[in-house]
């Protein structure tokens with residue numbers, strides 16, 4: 247997951263390939279709760295691991311469910327032993343439910359029915375998302391629920407219910423604010439339907455009906471067969487009780503699929519490979535958002551599919567504008583708003599009032615961000631109308647504010663295919679953690695930028711601080727890091743171990759050896775040679791000297807050339823070394839030359855060694871460093887020197903690493919087209 251302040255998506259040209267999507271949020275959180283309420287142990291396969299499912303799992307742990315392993319673990323099923331429909335009389339807990347509607351609402355209903363002392367809390371936005379209709383319905387039964395803040399909204403305090411004489415009459419619930427209130431009752435009330443049927447009547451229009459379909463499907467798998475009378479009345483038969491189905495496989499998330507269906511509809515392929523294949527969810531899905539595929543088809547996408555897979559490619563282009571009632575696909579419909587940027591006219595998405603009470607006011611958010619890109623947008627209480635930028639010149643480079651809303655972030659990644667060749671900045675990219683933590687990583691496996699991914703080169707002599715600066719700049723931008731010096735250190739180490747003298751006469755032999763090495767830089771900054779962790783072995787002073795020796799051999803440099811260029815990837819690369827800007831990435835978007843006097847660098851190295859508990863002598867260090875500078879600068883192959891277009895930074899003793907990092911980031915920012923005025 248990208249945890250940077252923002253993520254810059256370079257302009258994208260094409261997309262193709264196959265993506266395996268993470269599990270459905272709606273199914274995961276339902277089956278977690280149903281398993282917890284059941285008798286017996288349920289084995290859950292392919293659960294989603296995201297913020298929304300974590301808060302649900304944490305809550306179930308706090309309620310005393312036995313869950314192994316303790317968290318969702320890739321490739322491993324989760325075993326939950328249910329509470330068997332009851333909690334201990336003294337059950338009490340404060341549950342933090344983040345901004346997960348699928349945790350807050352169903353848990354509130356289940357716990358209010360089971361009884362105990364509970365506080366239901368969440369993030370600030372959760373306290374602006376209504377829950378009053380559900381509380382009103384539960385109070386009709388005799389449930390004890392108090393508002394701890396604003397009436398009608400979480401946080402809530404739940405106590406012990408008093409059901410006396412309340413169960414016979416139908417429970418009334420409003421259906422026009424969120425379908426999750428009805429879902430919550432449908433999952434909680436079977437706990438009370440042992441001896442009598444329970445009827446729920448929906449007041450007003452029921453929105454987001456397909457989510458009720460998911461609820462009914464999953465209830466059936468746990469032994470509860472609810473009668474559905476025209477989506478207005480639901481009857482839970484007498485004698486209902488939860489029974490674990492044994493094992494459940496969670497489909498991939500159909501709402502998450504919408505971004506990749508849209509990708510297939512918008513992007514042309516590359517090298518004749520035209521389509522996007524999506525695995526984990528198919529046209530037979532129980533999730534209503536699968537019907538996004540129909541909307542995408544209406545806009546021009548060519549979609550085929552089977553059980554558990556979808557394949558999408560561009561059909562009509564530009565896309566066709568549509569006018570659609572989106573009440574059945576409230577989440578995926580946001581993706582249509584992004585697709586509307588590429589349509590041949592004005593697209594209207596209707597009956598989406600619920601957008602205003604989700605992660606953010608989504609109608610306002612989409613309107614504001616689409617306008618930043620140059621679209622003309624009209625919004626109403628329950629609709630949004632989008633006209634794309636009139637011409638290529640009307641598109642604008644935008645820094646997209648994401649309002650802590652995963653879907654805003656994911657939708658606007660699609661704007662990077664704009665016809666104007668502009669990059670798109672996504673602020674706070676980690677908001678995708680709610681349902682799809684690795685969304686951007688998945689996207690980057692499928693898309694190709696229109697020009698090679700951007701590179702920032704940071705060159706300079708030994709001990710100038712370039713390694714630390716490069717690594718911090720890479721972290722702040724979410725870019726990959728190439729520590730090219732490490733490659734030469736590895737070459738020196740491997741040659742020494744192989745008994746090859748580090749002399750010019752053996753240069754070709756060393757180069758041949760280098761070509762066979764299997765080198766991996768791990769995300770946690772370790773360096774592996776084959777299976778061996780050589781992070782420390784290449785950091786000694788001797789390894790540095792050996793690196794300097796082998797790096798003087800043109801044959802070794804040639805052997806490492808392509809290997810270094812292969813580090814270039816989306817969203818970008820920070821390359822640190824001595825010839826990054828001059829030889830390896832001459833087309834880099836930013837070249838920085840970091841230096842400091844030899845005396846200053848020797849003192850810095852001295853301090854580093856002493857801090858590590860190693861003995862050191864400044865005079866020796868200075869002499870070594872000067873010898874190394876001389877060799878690096880005088881070698882005939884790619885000598886150390888600033889690129890002509892490099893910007894210089896004297897990293898002298900009074901300057902901190904953070905100042906250098908800020909300067910590099912400021913230079914980088916000056917090269918970006920995102921107007922400062924757009925930033926919040």
Ligand SMILES: O=C(O)C1=C[C@@H](OP(=O)(O)O)[C@@H](O)[C@H](O)C1
Pocket residue numbers: 271272273347348423424425426429453454457576577600
């Ligand atoms: O029941 C569910 O799993 C959901 C129902 C929908 O909410 P509303 O019923 O509030 O529209 C949807 O937006 C949400 O992401 C998940």
Ligand SMILES: C=C(OP(=O)(O)O)C(=O)O
Pocket residue numbers: 345346347348577604605653681
């Ligand atoms: C509305 C959403 O979430 P929640 O389950 O919190 O309602 C969503 O995921 O788009």
